[in-house]
Amino acid sequence: MKKQQRLWIGGLAVILFLALWEAAMPLGWVKVADVSRPTLVAKAFVELTRTGDIFRHLFVSLQEFFIGFALSVVVGVPLGVVLGRYRYPFLLLDPLLMALYSTPRVAMMPLLVVAFGVGYGATVAVVFLGAVFPILVNTAVGVREIDRIYIRAVHSFGGTERDIFTKVLLPGAVPPIITGIRLGVGRGILGMVVGEMYAATEGIGQQISLYGNAFAVPELIALILVVSLLGFLFVSLIRLVEDRLRYRRMETEA
Amino acid sequence: MEIKTLYRRNEAVVLGSVGLIAFLVVWEAVSRLQWLDPVLISSPTLVGVALKNWAASGALWRDLGTSLFELVIAFGAAAVIGIPLGVVMGRSRPAEYAIEPFLWMLYASPTVSLWPLFIIWFGIGMKSIVILAFLFAVVQVTINTFAGVRGIDPMLIRCARSFNAGRMDLFFKFTLPGALPLIIAGLRLAVGRALIGVIIGELFSSNAGLGFHISYYGAKLRFADFFASLLVVVLVGILATQAIRIVEARFARWKA
C-alpha cells in the first residue's frame, strides 16, 4: 500500500512540476530562452539521439569512467583492507587522506591536466579520485567492524595471518565494500562530467560544457538528464547486488 | 612512564602528525632531488613562501573573506530552508513522497553542469556562486533532517502520548531533540559540500575568492601559489567541519 502511494504521489508531484514548467512561458512567468520547456527538452533529446553523436560521446565518457573506476577498486579495496586491519598505517595516513578528500577535485584540475594530459588522462584521474575514497573508507570501516571473535576463532584453529585475510576479512567485508562501490559510482560519474567539462575534446561532459556555453538550454537539460539517468542505472544495479547479498548473509545478532 | 601514558592517550594525534611530517619531508626531498619535476609538484618550502607572500600582500584575507562570505550565506540558507523541509518530509508521508523525486534528482545529477544555466539566470558573480553552493548543501541538510525526524524511537512517541503531550510539545520536547544529532551531522556534511560549491563557482567564473586564486595560478602553472590556495581551502574546510563537530559533541552527547 505504502509503495503504491509513494509512486502515485511522487509521480503526481513530478507531473505537476512538468506541467508548471511547460506552462511557465505562455503564462509569462519567464522567458523561454531562460528556462525552456519539457517539450523542447524532449525534442532536443530525440534530436541528439537521432544524429547518433551522443552515443559516440557517451562511449568515450564511459570508457574514461570504467578505467578510472576499475583503478579505484583495484587501489581502494586492498588499501582499505590494510588500513582496516592494522592500526598504525591507518593512524599515520588518516590526516593525509582527509586532506585529499577535502580538496575539491575541480580545484585540482589544473594540476591533473598538466600531469596526466588533457581529456582522457585528467578525466580518468578525476574519476579515480572521486570513487576511491568511498571505496577505501567503507572497506576500511567494514574490515575494522568485523567482530574480533571471528579472528580469534580462526586463530584458535591455528590459522595464519593470510587465513584471517582470506577467510574472515575479505568475505566479511564484502557488503561494506559493495556499499562503498555504490557510493563511489556516484562520485565517479560526477568526476567524469566535471573532468570533461573542464578540459576535454570529447565526452558527455564536454558536450554539456559546449551546449552550456552556447546557451542551448534544451540540449543542456537533455544531456544533464542523460547523465542522471546513467548514474541512476548504475546505482540501481549495484543496489540489486547489495540487496541479494544482504538477504543471503544476514548478520547474526549476538 | 609519563611519556608512555601521554602517548597512549593521544596516539591518533601523534601518529597523524608523524605521518603528515613524513609526507612533507618526502615531498621536499622529491622536489629537491628532482625525482619529479619540481615545477609541477613544487615543494613545502616554496608553498610556504607563496603563502607568506599572499598573506603579506593582503590579498589572502580579501580572497578568504569573499569565499567565507559566500560560504556563510549559502550554508545559512541551506540550513534555514533544508531543516524545515526535512521536518515537513519527516512528519508527513505525502510530503515525503511528493518531495522525494526532486531531492533525488538534485542529489543524483551533476549539479555543477547547471553552471552555465546559472550564469544565464543569475549572471556572473556572487549570486550564482552562492546558489550553486546552496544547492550542494541543502540536499544533505534536508536528507539528514528527514532521517532524524523520521527515526524517532516510536517508544518515545508512545511515552509522550501517554503523558498527554500536545502536538507542539510532542514536536519540540520529543521529536526535535531526538532528531538533533542527525540534523547537526547533516550540517557538518553540508558545510563541506557548500565549500566545494563556492570553490567550484569561483573557479569557473569569478575574479575574487579562493577558487579564483586557484584557477588563476593553475592556469599560469604557478603551482606553488596553486598549492598554497588549495591548502587554505582544505584548512577552511577542516576548521568549519571541526567547529560543527564541537557543537555536535555538546548536543549529541547522549547518542551512542
Next chain:
Amino acid sequence: MHIEFKQVTVAFPQPDGGSLIAVENFDLQVDKGEFVTIVGPSGCGKSTMLLVADGLLRPTQGQVFFENKLVTAPGPDRALVFQEFALLPWRTVEGNVMLGLELQRKHTPSQMRELVEHFVQLVGLRGFERHFPHQLSGGMRQRVGLARALAVNPAVLLMDEPFAALDAQTREIMSEELLRIWEEDKKTVLFVTHGIEEAVYLADRIVVMSSQPGQVKEVIRVGLPRPRSLAIKDDPEFVHLRRHIWNLLMKEVRWQVDGRGKNP
C-alpha cells in the same frame, strides 16, 4: 598428566598506566580424559585461563604445559568453543564445521566433507547442513561450534561458557547432549562456567575460583557415577556439592554486589 598450569599469572596493562591482575598463581593439573569445570563469579579470570591454555594469550608469569611441552601458540591438539558461537555468518553449517579442518590443511576435500558430515550428524544437526547461522536457534548454533571443534580431533576441548548465551531450558538440554557426545570419545575437557549446577553436573573435578584477583579457591572431586542424566540433579550427593560450592562463592558474590573490595 595432560595439561598443567604452573603458577600462571595474567596481568593486563591499563590505559592509565597501571595494570589489572586478572589471575594470580593459578596451579592446576588435568589428567587425560578428565572433565574439569572451572566455576567462579564474573571477573575471576576463568575465561582468561582458557585463552592461556589455548595459546592465544601469554601469561605474564608462569607457564602452561600440554603433554609436558610448553604452550606458546594455538595448535591442532586443542580446540576452543566460544560463548558467542563465533560462527562465520557468511558460511553455511557445513562451511563453518569445515573451517577448522581447512585451517589444519591435513585432509583432502573429500576427507573433509566426510568428517563434516559425521560431526554434523553427531551433534544432531542432520538436515541443516545448508543453513546459515542466522537461520538457526542459539542451541543449534552452539552445536555447530561444538561440531567444528570436534572435527579437528583435538586431544583437549576448551569450552568458554558455551551455554551462557542460551536460555535456561536449552542450557540444560545442551549439557546433557554434551555429555552424550563426550562419552563417545572421552576427550580431556576444560569447561568454564558460572553456573554451579552445570559445573557439578558435568565434571569429574571442579575448580572453584575467587575473584579480584582470580585465584584457585578449592578443587573438588565429583564422585557421581557416569553416564549421568539430568535426573542426577536431585541426588543428595549432587545437592550437597552444589550447596558447598554456593557457600564458597556466596561470599565472593556478596563482596561484589556490595561493591566492596577483596577481603584481606
